[in-house]
Amino acid sequence: MLTLHHAGLTSIPALAPMNGEIHPGELLAIVGPNGAGKSTLLSMLSGYRRCEQGTVQLDDHLLHKWEITALANRRALVAQQEPVGFDWRVEELVCLGSNPDKALIAELLDDLDLVPLAKRSVLSLSGGERQRVMIARGACQLLSRRSDAARDGGLLLLDEPTSALDIGQQQRLMRQLRTWATRHHMAIVCVLHDLNLAGTYADCVWLLQKGQRIAHGKPRHVLKTTTIAKVYGAELYCIQSDMALAPLITLAP
Numbered sequence: 001m002l003t004l005h006h007a008g009l010t011s012i013p014a015l016a017p018m019n020g021e022i023h024p025g026e027l028l029a030i031v032g033p034n035g036a037g038k039s040t041l042l043s044m045l046s047g048y049r050r051c052e053q054g055t056v057q058l059d060d061h062l063l064h065k066w067e068i069t070a071l072a073n074r075r076a077l078v079a080q081q082e083p084v085g086f087d088w089r090v091e092e093l094v095c096l097g098s099n100p101d102k103a104l105i106a107e108l109l110d111d112l113d114l115v116p117l118a119k120r121s122v123l124s125l126s127g128g129e130r131q132r133v134m135i136a137r138g139a140c141q142l143l144s145r146r147s148d149a150a151r152d153g154g155l156l157l158l159d160e161p162t163s164a165l166d167i168g169q170q171q172r173l174m175r176q177l178r179t180w181a182t183r184h185h186m187a188i189v190c191v192l193h194d195l196n197l198a199g200t201y202a203d204c205v206w207l208l209q210k211g212q213r214i215a216h217g218k219p220r221h222v223l224k225t226t227t228i229a230k231v232y233g234a235e236l237y238c239i240q241s242d243m244a245l246a247p248l249i250t251l252a253p
């Protein structure tokens with residue numbers, strides 16, 4: 001679906017060139033310390049920032065050549081702290097810019113635990129509630145515009161989607177993202193600070209440091225305690241668990 005050939009940015013903030021593919025049905029986590037370039041990479045993957053080296057292709061067409069409406073049908077970006085703007089009701093904001101049928105709205109509200117909030121003003125919501133509304137809106141953008149001929153559910157790009165969520169909502173969201181990836185054959189890319197969420201739910205992890213992707217692959221190969229301790233400058237220890245795909249990493253006291 002999305003293919004990077006030596007894709008990078010030379011102007012500030014820069015990104016060293018990288019290759020890679022993001023496939024339908026896959027959940028990719030982008031991790032790295034503050035200022036590593038995660039949001040910058042997400043803006044390049046979304047087409048908001050055009051790559052200045054190499055190419056980024058969506059469905060075999062150069063990303064920067066896509067017509068804006070056609071692009072909005074195929075990829076959605078949910079940035080950190082999206083402005084809400086007006087006094088929309090939750091169910092209105094979820095549909096904004098899309099024309100979903102009632103069944104899809106009901107499904108997405110249910111998926112993200114938003115049914116009790118459907119009639120509420122978004123201005124009255126807590127930070128975590130609002131974050132879930134914006135994620136539902138991103139999914140609605142893709143699923144409501146999906147053509148009958150589409151082989152997959154498009155590309156959903158999420159910048160720190162769990163930053164305002166409590167642990168129960170984090171788990172529900174990450175499980176839901178996996179469900180969307182499978183059910184709708186959607187490609188999902190998440191910037192995550194929580195390495196254990198990345199290790200538990202992602203199929204693949206890209207680790208960034210100072211504008212470079214320094215490791216990528218399966219969580220257990222990338223999220224090694226020694227690497228992470230060095231990259232983040234933190235004292236860590238790890239807990240092996242049969243439940244997790246990668247060792248759980250925690251801070252030393």
Ligand SMILES: Nc1ncnc2c1ncn2[C@@H]1O[C@H](COP(=O)(O)OP(=O)(O)OP(=O)(O)O)[C@@H](O)[C@H]1O
Pocket residue numbers: 012013014032033034035036037038039040041
């Ligand atoms: N317009 C700009 N001019 C100069 N530097 C910038 C500009 N925008 C971003 N940067 C810098 O580029 C680097 C990468 O920023 P980016 O927002 O991509 O980091 P990040 O990995 O998402 O960080 P965080 O985890 O803190 O959200 C940071 O050091 C940031 O200060």
